[in-house]
Amino acid sequence: MTNLGVSSHIASILSMADILAVLYGEVLRYKSEEPKWAGRDRFILSKGHAGAGVYAALAESGFFPVEKLKSHYQDGSDLSGHVSHKGIPGVEFSTGSLGHGLPVAAGMALAAKINNKKNRAFVLLGDGECDEGSNWEAILFAAHHKLENLVAIVDRNMLQSIYSTEDTLSLEPFAEKWKAFGWNVVEVDGHNHEEILNACKVKSKVENKPLCIIASTIKGKGVSFMEKNILWHYRSPQGSEYEAAMAELELNNA
Amino acid sequence: MRDAFINSLTELAENDKDIILLTGDLGFGVFEEFEARFPGQYFNVGIAEQNMMGLAAGLSLEGKKVVSYSIGNFASLRCLEQIRNDACYHDANITIVASGGGFSYGSLGMSHHTTEDLAILRALPNMVVVAPCTKNEAKEATKQLVSTKGVGYLRLDKTAAEEVALAQPFSIGKSRIFREGTDLTLIATGGILEEAVLASKELEKFGLDVKILGIHTVKPIDKEEILKSALETGGLIVIEEHNKDGGLGSAVAEVCMDHAVLPNKFLRIGLNNTFSSIVGSQHYLREQYKIDHNAIVNSVKKLCNL
DSSP, rough: OTTTTTTOOOHHHHHHHHEEEEEEEIOOOOTTTTTTTTTTTTEEESGGHHHHHHHHHHHHTTOOOGGGGGTTTTTOOOSSSSSOOOTTTTTTOOSSTTOOOHHHHHHHHHHHHTTTTOOEEEEEESSGGGSSHHHHHHHHHHHHTTOOEEEEEEEEESBSSSSSSHHHHOOOOOHHHHHHHTTTTEEETOOHHHHHHHHHHHGGGTTTOEEEEEEETTTTOOOTTTTOGGGGGGGGHHHHHHHHHHHHHHHHHH | OHHHHHHHHHHHHHHHHHHEEEEEOOOOTTTOOOHHHGGGGGOOOOOHHHHEEEEEEEETTOOEEEEEEEEGOOOOOOHIIIIIIIIITTTEEEEEEEEETTTTTTGGGGGBOOOOOHHHHSSTTTTEEEEEEEEEEEEHHHHEEEEEEESSEEESSSSSOOOOOOOOOOTTTEEEEEESSSSEEEOOOOHHHHHHHHHHHHHHHTTEEEEEEOOOOOSSSSSHHHHHHHSSSSSEEEEEEEEEETSSHHHHHHHHHTTTTOOOSEEEEEEEOOOOOOOHHHHHHOOOOOOOOSHHHHHHHHHTTO
16 A cells, blocks of 8 residues: 555554554454444544554455555545545544544543443554643543543554654653553553453453553564664655565565 | 523533533533533533543544533634544534633733634634624524534623614524614624624714624625625625634625625724733723724724715
8 A cells, every 4th residue: 555655654554553453353343344333342543644554454354345445645535644534434533633532532432431332442542642732631531530441552662753752752651651640551562462452351440440551562563674764654665675575574474 | 691601501401411511621600500410411621622622522423412611712722623623524513612702801811812713713614603792692503503513613702782673583604684774784793793783873973874784603604695785785894803814804805705796895893913912801902902883983984984
């Protein structure tokens, strides 16, 4: 998709690919043939720039034909660079400006509580976007209102737009911050499916706390020359670079 | 107007469990009854407007009819991108209520002067922008905005014009005629319509028979009545407690130009690209910035060479 569309953010997508695989493969309750099924778990990608990853996950999960992915980034396409819900079955919410997903997911979780519904609201954030104050407003709110049906997963790849998160606006001690705000925090290897799955199963209800999963990841995971290299936040894989990247990913899959 | 709003909302909530009122920690002495009667439908979300608007979007996408409340610019500008992306783009069902339009909180200073909101909010797609001119309009606007799908902005003023018996029933998007006349049309939005009413009485002494058009809905605007007034009266004088750039006067001019209708006379009375660093009561500041009834009379006299 990012090759055909000559689009950015491939490294951001690879960073969270394992998390999406576990969510759509094993955790989220949904019916791809009935995208608006009331009992579905809500999922919002707050780091909207990695939208191509969600489109791919949705297509692979049967929400729309995989063929459609080829139109990503193209003239007239509704598969925009930053994730958009219009005309795309399965996309719960459009993002792209950072710091928007968590407040909305908190609203959805609150609605589910008010309506006595069992579904959960999941939101996947980038670590860099935790610079945004709106997140911390929502973090306060979710703990105060005991939104135990809310799960925030942070893709902790340590890199943001220009420097590392710690060189830009340090987030550490990150887990302690969420804990101090009243959240139940689980730290996992964000590329270990079993750890991600187990974390999503944590029953926050016992403690009446929202759940934060800090997933330690590698930006550009799976392609050696992209890993931990900020260039690939922007660069689109073309020509020999594309072929080399695909070869490495194929090898990993084997 | 604030009382008219909360009374109207309370009436609605009696029969509608889906109404949720969010406040950004404002409304002391206003929401106590609502909170006591509908405890599961009221949340003071704290002083956190961005989160409030995100919550509103999330709740509304789950079927709730959300009302978000704050004062002045906090209700709108502080969370403008959430309004644009989360509310408008998602066709959410939210009524954004801002108490204190224009110089309602005149003495509190620049931060509390709400004088660009209409221009900024009417620029957003899928947005309905309402600034009631009377208390009754505030009551009806609350009812219609909350009951109608979509994102609405309700600007509540401390002052209000007197309701007029002959004016048409309230309907979003339709202006109301407060006085018939042929020589000129005074057009206003919000509580400052009272200044237009006072000015019309004074202008009568100079032999001018003016029509008064109250435009409570700035978007979508009542094109038909504006064009009719432009064609059938001697000109349009647009009055607003708001900066002129992009405000009601601009909206009226757009309607005229889009339809190639040129009023014989045209004048915008509003703030001239300015912030007020002086404070005072709403009426005092209207005088200072020459948007009160005396200033309207003087401007009209000058325009008509009287």
